[in-house]
Amino acid sequence: MTDHTFLAIDAARRQVRLDARRPAFYSDPNTTYAALHAACPTFYWQEQKMWFFTGYDHVNSLLRDRRFGRQILHVASRAELDLPAPAEHTRHFDKAEEHSLLEIEPPEHTRLRTLVNRAFVSRHVEKMTGEIEALANRLIDGFERDGETELLSSFADIIPVTMIARMIGIPDDMGPQLLKWSHDYVGMYMLKRSRADEDAADRSAREFADYVRRLIAARRAEPREDLLSHMIHTEHKGRHLTDDELVSTTIVLLNAGHEATVHQIGNSVRVILESGVDPKTLFADPKATERTVEETLRLCAPVHIFQRWCIEPCEIDGISFQRGDKVGLILAAANLDPLKFSDPLAFRPDRDEGANLSFGAGIHFCIGAPLARLELNIVLPLLFRRLPDLELAAKPAVKDVYHFHGLERLELAWTPPAVAG
Template identity: 65%
Template sequence: MNAFLRFDPSNRRLSLNARDPNFYREPNKTYAAIHAAMPTFFWEEQKRWYFTGYDQVNALLRDRRFGRQITHIASREELGLPEPKPHLADFDRAESKSLLELEPPEHTRLRTLVNRAFVSRQIERLKPEIAALAHQLIDGFEKYGEVELLDRFAEIIPVTVIAKMIGVPLDMCRQLLDWSHDYVRMYQFGKTREDEDRANRAAAEFADYVIRLAAERRNDPRDDLLTLMLSPARDGQYLTEEELVSTTIVLLNAGHEATVHQIGNAVNLILRSGLDHQTMFADPRATELTVEESFRISAPVHIFHRWVLEDLEFDGIPLRKGDEVGLILAAANLDPKKFTDPLTFKPDRDEGISLSFGAGIHFCIGAPLARLEMQTALPILFDRLPNMRLLREPVVKDVYHFHGLDRLDLAW
């Protein structure tokens, strides 16, 4: 067995060093080994149970006995949870009303208010704008014969689109990226005090900016998402200031962070496959399947966590109220019981949707936007640069559970 991975099938225990490059550079190989040995296991280093089977993860995402929040039904003292860290006060405040962290009825109310801007028919109107931006960016580097794609293309498209949707001036995009990169450090395994301090500082600056921008919009309403969030819903309800800050931050972060990774992951995947990209993007249906397959086999977000809201048993594991469990979406996407030959990239695969966007009430609100950006930008990129190739070995980020590249150098 690999040094970074040890199984104990007798009691479903697993030891796995998530910071080992042999794991995070090619996690799919490890996921295949986990499926073969024990898809449900107690991860020693993380000190909680994890689930990787497609059916189990899909069920858990929809099971209301599990939630993103726990302190709405029990106090920290009751659950034996540590008190919040003082040096993370600004981060905790920004997360306090996050769509990602709430349960009904608060979650239902917030999601209803925000969902007005993310329905598919609204998102589809952005396609010409995304296409024009993709062409503009390629115009800027095509003549040089090479490019680092993440910095010049993959980062710019999603952050520009979500900033314009929300109503953030485009000259703030670089700052948004910096805040977002620091903010999401809180979600990685093995985070340090420096990571926490940077995330807290980013949260404070991010929140202050959103409050200032909201004040401007109250005086100067525009046709953007921020103005929409400042207006009442049909029942007359408004977002509070805390809700507005949390929601804007999560939309800006989620609206670009994963898509940046996925554009890089997909281009790397397609170039390595040696398959004909003209066939992959021959028509809208082929493009849709290609993009879905890239999300399945190279998901940008690998893990969601859930709190256990009542004593129960799941997959033979007794769980207590207040336990936290992990759902490895990227591994569920590779379940051989669901997908044939799951480690192989098959752009025409049509075996049902992956779990990369989650499921249930917390299904990713930005999924239509992420899919549209991918389905629009990738065909343009491969059409404009048909001889594109890897210039050097891509650098995988030293971050788990976000899977993406630090660099993707291409030539043509």
């Protein structure tokens, strides 16, 4: 048995005890993932009371396997599965999630995704290049002469939320409020969540939904050239989205469209600075930039776990699953599978060993992936070009928000440009 204080692995029985609330784990989960790959890539996580998969091939195939889904109550009742009734204190959150693209299955998922997918294909998203560059440059202009900044609050927090809000049709000045609602909302997905986290998520879900409903009414009366107007006025097979579907879809697009990218900007800057590799080589041309972005996504993914319900009885890696069982897929660990990636814990932007799974796969592949990739491919080289001697001013602290992975703060320093005259 392997024991690292917060981690105990019984490889013979494929049983793992892992305290995800310990800083030793969430500050450096990759080391734990390496230990799991070495001992038992498929394991029963005792604290979470379910089986988890870390192997690249298993995670990749299960994300696409229609015997598993994000939903279960479309094929079985709560009574059949012995599930408790929904909690009263999270009813607003549950209502907002009722039609979420992340939580539903075909045919409803197909209908909703078809109506919004068009806006997120690469050729449409790439039209935002100029806006992203202008915003990033303006933000850097604001702190360049200071010689120091906390990058999350001055840069990373602002760009993704501003761009997804503009795309949907929400004013820039709503950015801080959207961030607050989103941070509270995603608290429901943290393994350490408390009753206070649940209360905050429910309160913000109610406020968020009320705001979106007011926006829907305004766009219904006066359509604009934005995604919300498109979703309101476009039909699929003779059906329009209901208001409840519009609220769920708008909230998930806003949350997914910026939360992970905020984390990834910070994670990527940290990895690059700690690697010691000259940023000039990493961002020498668009191809090098793309490889660098993909390697940081592989090495420090912003979202680590997706869960699936078993819909049909089956056997995976020698484990039998019945309808109603839940499984965990650790995307970030699959990105470190030594059977897929050589020297997997190393930052090697020249590697060409296949795609990372940081955006998922299958029908629930992240709809915002083209936008996130575009933002990263623009803002990272721009930041290092504008601040050529950028360095860490303090050891970055990782947020206690597992199964997300991002920084609490990222303090940076550089030599400010000389003032002319």
